[in-house]
Amino acid sequence: MTNEQLKHGISRFMSLIPHCKQLNMQVESVCETHLVLSIEGDERFLGNKEEGLIHGGVLSVLMDSACGSAAVIASPEPEVCPTVDLRMDHYRAAKVGKKIYCRAEVTHLARQIVFTEGLIWQDEAKPICKGTGTFMRLGAERTPKGFAEQIFGLTQETKA
8 A cells, every 4th residue: 555545544543433533633744664643632531630731641542542453554455453552751741732753663563462562652763752653453354344445445456
C-alpha cells in the first residue's frame, strides 16, 4: 500500500472507534515504519483545572491508539491487533490549548505479538511521555472478514 492509502485507512479506522472519534483524533502522517496521530489539547480533557493540564487518561488513549494502529499496518496484510499491555512513563504534563502528537512504530513483529514504542509531545521538542505496547495478532482467520477491504479499500487487484 502507498503512504496515502495507509493514511486514508488509518483515518477511516480512527473514525470507526468511538473514543477516537470523541477525541477527534487526527492522522498527521503514516508510512510503512511509523505513524503520527494528534488531538487538540481541548479544555474537555482537563485533569487539573487550576494548572490547565490534560488528564493522563487522554494521553493513554492517544498512545494506545497510535501504537495499535502501527501494529495493524505492520502485518503483511492488515489484521485486528487488540492491546495486551501498555506501559507509559510520564515526564511532564500536557497543557490545554496546544495540539498533542504521538509518534508510534513497531519495534518487533513476531508470529503472535507485535511490540511497539510511542512518544507523545506538544509544540516543544521535549517529550511528555513515552510508552511501549504489545498487541496480539489475531491473524487472517480471526480478523473479521472484509476488514482490510473496508478500512483500507483493498481488493484482490490492489493487494497485488
